[in-house]
Every structure is written in C-alpha cells, then in structure tokens.
Amino acid sequence: MPIFPLKLTPPIATNSLKAAARFKTRLSETAVIRFLQTCAWISILTTIAIVVILGFESLVFFKGVPLLDFLTGRDWSPLIEPRSFGVLPLIAGTLVVSLGACAIAVPLGLASAIYLAEYASPKTRSLIKPTIELLAGIPSVVFGYFAITTVTPVLQFIFPTTEIFNAASASIVLGFMVLPMITSLCDDAIRATPRSLREGGFALAATKAEVSLDILLPASMSAIMASVILGFSRAIGETMAVALAAGSTPNLSLNPLTSMQTMTGYIVQVAMGDVPHGTIEYQSIFAVAGTLFVMTLSLNLLSQVVVRRFARQWE
Amino acid sequence: MTKDPTNNDPTNNDPANNDPTSNDPTNIYANGQAAREEGFTSSREIHLEASFLDNLARRRVQAKVFALAIQLATCMALLALGILVWRIGSQGLPYLNWNFITSFPSRKAERAGILSALVGSATIIFMTTIFAVILGVSTAVYLEEIASKNKFAKFLELNIANLSGVPSLVYGMLGLAVFVRIFDFGRSLLAASCTLALMVLPIIIIASREALRTVPPSTRLAAAALGATPWQTTYHHTLPAAMPGVLTGIILAISRALGEAAPLIIVGGVTYIAFLPTRLTDSFTTLPIQIFNWAGRPQEEFQSLAAAAIIVLVGLVLVTNGIAIFIRTKLENKNRW
C-alpha cells in the first residue's frame, strides 16, 4: 500500500519542520541572551578595571614614595626638584573648595526645595523647576569660564587682595553647579511626605513656615542628609571649573582668596603637559586619582547607608 | 446655653442675634489676648495649669519673612543662570560668525575658529552614543527582562549605582590606562569615544531600566501567551513601549558627553589641531577642551572666543535635546492606543 507512507510522512515532516523552527528560535534566543549578559558584565568589568588600574599604578607610586609620607606630607611639589609628594595641600584645597560650595548649595538648595514643594503654585513650579535643572545641564567648563570672567572680578572688587586664581570663585560656581541636584532631591523628599503630616501640623495652629521647618524638614531629614553628602561628593570630583578658577598652586592654607590646587586640578595640570608613561609624575596622578576615588566612593556609600537606615516608609 | 437642640436650631439662632456683643470681629482678631479674656474664655471654666501667650503677630511676621527668604533663595539660583547667560551672550555674540565656525584654531585671536573642535566633538559624540546605547540598553534589558532577581542582579544594580557617582576624571584615568595603553588606541578619537561611552553608561542603564519598569506587565503576559520568547517579547513589545523613556536617558547621556572635558584631557585631547580627522586613530580636540584652553588665557580676546564657543556648545546641546524631544513626542503619540 503505497498510500500509507505517503499519508504517514506529511505529519512527520511538519513535526520536524516545527522542531527545526523551534530549534532555530532557541539558538538565536540563547545567542541574544548571551550578548545581553556580556553587555551587563561590561559595567562590572568597568568597576574592576577602575579599582585594579588605580590600585596597580598607585602601588608602583608608593614603592617610590612611602604611603605615610604621601598621606601626611605637608608639601606637594612633584614637578620641581627637590620633589615632594605630600598630598595634604591638595586635600586641603579640595576640601576648602568643596565645603565652600556646600556652604552655598545647601542653604540655597534646601530653601528653593521648600519653596518649590510647599509654596509655589503648580504653574510657577512648572516654570522654575526646569529652569533650575537647566543649571545642572551646563557643562563644567562653562562654569569655569564664568568664574574667571565674572566671579573673580567681583570678588577682587569687594576684597582687593583676591588673587586672579582663587578658591572662593571656584567654590561659588561649584555651589551653583551642585545646587540643582540638592534642590531636586530635597524637593522629591519633601513632596514624598504624606499630606496627613501637614494637616496634623496645621490643625495644631501652626503657620506654614512652622509646618515646613518643624514637621516636614525633620520628616525628610534622611533624604536631605543623603543629598548633601552626594552634593559634597560631586563637588570633590568636579574638575574643569575648579581647574580653571582655583589655580595651580598647591597651598596648605584656609584662605579662600588665594590660589589653591585641588586633587582634580593637579591631575588635569599633569595631563595637559606631556608626561611620559612610567615616570613618577605619571604614577602620582594615579595615586591622587585613587585617593579621590576612595573619598567619593565612601561618600556615595555613606549616602546610600543614610537613606537606607533612616528610610521612612510613608504608606 | 441649653443642651436642648431645638434651641440650637440655627434658623432661630443667628449668632449675631443670639450672642450680641459690643466687640466687632476684626477687633477680636487684631487683639487676641483681649478677645480671649472678654470674648470667650470667660464662658469656660476650663484652664490648663498655665496660659498661652498671644504670639500670633510675631509668628505671622516670622512666616512672612520665611516665605520671603526662600523665594529670595530660589531667585538667587535663577539669577545666577541669568547672569551667566547674559555674560556669555554679551561677550561671545560679537565674535560668533561664519569664519569662527569654519576656521582652525590659531595663535591670533581674530583668525581663530572652532572647526576642528566641532568636528572632533561631533565624531566623538556619534561614536560614544552608538557604543553607550548598545551596551546600556542591553544591560538594562538583561537586568529588567531576562535576569532573575538573584544576588548577581542585586550586585550589578549596586555596582551601577556606584559607577554613576564616580567622578568623570576617574573615567579618564581608566581610558588612559585601558584604551590608550593596553588596547593601544593611542591618544585618539576611538579612545576618547570608548572612555566617554563608559562614563555615560550608568545614565543610560538607569533611565532605560526605569522606562522598562513602567511598561505594564500585561504587555509581557499577552506576548508570552502567544508563544513569544522573552527576547521576542522584549524586542517587539516591551522595548518599543519603553522607547520614550529610553530616549530621555540617551538625551541626558549625550548632553553630558558633549560638555565633558576632564576625561578627554586625561585621555590626551590636545588644544591645537589644524586638520580634520580622517581615521579613528587620529588625535582629537573637542569644543569643551577648546573652551578650557581659551578661557584659561589671560587675554580678553581669547576669553571672548571662549564665550562664542560656549554659545555654539550650548546651542548644540539644545539642538540635540530638541531633536530627541521631537522624536520622543512622536513615539509617545504612536504608542498611545
């Protein structure tokens, strides 16, 4: 009976076709997922590479310069003989500039966050919020230009002893760079507090200012703290504005009207020159960058801990 | 006052008739202490151990001062932006002309232009975007759609959050060591693009994940019920639905990369290039580097050139944003069913 095989084969053929199609889908599916997985690994590799490279070059550097001398030395003159690699002046410069920036950004940012969250009408808010966020989108180098051409002349007018390159102008522009982030995070935090808290406050015959300051601010304190820490970390890592405005004189002083070099400023200064690979100057920028990385990473982790530990669930 | 509610019927009891008083209401308010003594405290025998001071006037002033102060603070931020824009405009606009755009940099201010910087920026941004979008969107899709929510995914998440907080300069160091030296790209366009791509990667990943998360699960279930594999579901349904949010992340990444100078200076951007790049391994300069160089010079003409270049740079950022917002609006309209 020749019909039987004919009748039997078609279903078998379709089945195997389907199986083949399914097999093909599965193959390409596996390939795609493999590819996606590889991409995801890149970000982990990036972290590993940062740690390894900064660590490795720093280790080489610390073979020539003892770690203790690096961390406690009060003199930083890596390019001129006799060389000295005491990082304290760079750290001092970084801290003075960043703390100054926070002194501007925190009160202004917090105040404008309260205004946006509690006082501004929806229409005003929808105008002002994007405008403030525009500040965050302006490139760092533009703020550097602004510091040199506008802020410093004003400072020199007020304090005639101000040097052409000075920490104060860097702090001021840095403050306005960090401000949008603090405003935005604090605004979110304040708006996340439940309406019932405000009502409870108003029902106790509080004014709007009292509710904002005594109830809402403490209630969103963890997020505010986290935003301040993040802002500080941003300021420490900020480069171009500071490199332009603060100058390139390592200076262990607290006078913001003088020129100071920050850690980032030093790295840029060295990178702009033609420093050959393998020299102690070349390794020194990795050591400084490593220090910077450790500082910002600790601050970022700290801000995450603050948020998590004090996170209040508003249900 | 009786407790019989029929007497409380308000139609018979206009408060003014019922409780006639010589005080007019405004007076009560203006002088709360007196009002309390005469007006109503006398009708109640309830007192706490100590009384309340009338501090309303002082608190009202405090509240006004506070409101004024925070408005002033907000204005300070806006004012800073205003002065910045005015300063750049007034100093840079006179120098902004066609020659400025089509000339190479020069030691003479009147002949200097930004052609090589502009081309450098454009090339680097183009490649950065391609690298970063492929890597970033893939990572986001993997984390959100494919990977099980295990410890590895948690670790990856933490890792990305921390990468987004690493200073841009550190990415420059990474690029210098890995792309310039180990991969031997040299101080080139390619090395610069790879470095910037790694720097903006967290921005794209975070925004894309956020966008994917807002796609309703029903979309995925519907596709899965029709026999689609996870990747088919993602490619045909989830990702298109999340596209507006993904694009927003890409815009953010591009504007960040456009303005960034620090990592490129570390990777080896130079400030004087008088030719146009022909290969990816050519050396490079970009607009921000050019601005950095000009702004740092003592001569005022060069600072004006910096201002003119800033106008071009900020213009580019705005145009990029505009294009992306346009595309996003189109997509959002298309996705609305």
Added chain:
Amino acid sequence: MVIAAKNLTLAYGKNIIVKNLSLAVGPTTVTALIGPSGCGKSTLLRTFNRMNDFVPSFRMVSGNIHYRDLDVYSNQVDPVFVRRRIGMVFQKPNPFPSSIHKNITWGPRINGFQGDLDHLVESSLKRAALWDEVKDKLNSSGLALSGGQQQRLCIARAIAMDPDVILMDEPCSALDPASTARIEDLITELKDRFSMLIVTHNMQQASRISQNTAFMLNGELVEYGTTSQIFNAPAQRLTEDYIMGRFG
C-alpha cells in the same frame, strides 16, 4: 452657640458639595454628623477650622461660619487663630515622626505655652487615657505605637492645645473594635470639657456617644435634633430610612 454655620454652600470647583446648610452647635456637647459617604459631612467639618483652605479648588459659595462671635471666614481672620481654638483629629492617625513628647509639646510650644511642658505632656496623655501605656517611653517615636494608641496620641495632642472645640473626622474608622471602644469612652469623658463634632458613618457609634445628631444627605441637612429623637422618633422619612438601613 460655639459654632454656627448659616446658609452655607460649599463647592470644589464646579461641584457643589454642601447646599445652603445651617447648623449650630452648643458648648460641651458631642454632636454627631451622620450620612452616607459623599454627603459632604467631612467637607463641612473641615470648613469649620479652615482646613479646606489647602484645597485649591475649594470655594465657599455663600453663607458664613461663626465661631462664638468670630466670623471664621472674614478676610481679617487668620486661620491660625481659628485653629488655635478649634482642634482636629483625623480619620487616619497622623502622629509626627518624632518622639511622643514632641508630638504633644510641639503645638503648645509654638503657640506660646507658658508652663511646664512635662506636666502638660502628663496631663494631656492622662486625659487621653494613654499615660499608663507610654509613660516609660515618652522619647520613643510616636510611629512605634499601635494604631489605636496613635489615635489617642493625636487626641492628646489636640487636648494639649486647650482648644474650645475638637473636630473629629471619623476618628475610629481605621481602628479595630477594641481601640474604637477606648476612643469612644474617651470622647464621653472629654465631653464635659470640650465641644466635639464627630463625623461618623457608624450609626451605633453616633447613638452611643453623641447628645445631638445631624443627618446629612447629598449636601443638605435633612434633620438635626437630639440623638434620642433622631434615632427613636425621626421627623423625616429620609432619616428614618437611613437609620433603618434602607439605603446608604
């Protein structure tokens, strides 16, 4: 009269919530506002101490409200002054995320309280029948208390201000029966000292704790009288139907 509303019409945007309503409440009584959900009783309550000022679309279309001889909605009246005399307890307990002590003392302190704060905390918590449960943990967070305790803390907070009137917006609706019973006892004890207006949609509760009852429907005051009269011999057919559970 302690509180008197006259010909009151209230609206959110274009929606009229309360229509031409007149109501007067005497001193040291408990008045229950009953009616089905959406009848406007909460809106009315929140109008008495100007809590609706924070709802942008809220409008007082016509009428007026007097607290004793003060026109509550007069232009010259500071809402803060009104709320100083008229306290409020909300549907969901809303203690501040700070210590029990601060929850009680904050209001009096900012309002110029001249006395011993610790003493005030003790007396307020005692009157709110919460003292024995929390006296050893005054510095722990108010949010750590149970729902019923939180609500009594909110009542203590309101009492500490030495108000004249306390408005309560369904104060037991988020609580379990045991906590509800405690709050009801508390309200009965407090009625000699304060006038209280209580919004509730629990009719048993209204009959247990109030002297007077007002029944509202669709924004109108249908009937207002002593609680026993409303529950035993309602004058209006609608009231009777509602009490008997025929609708709502």
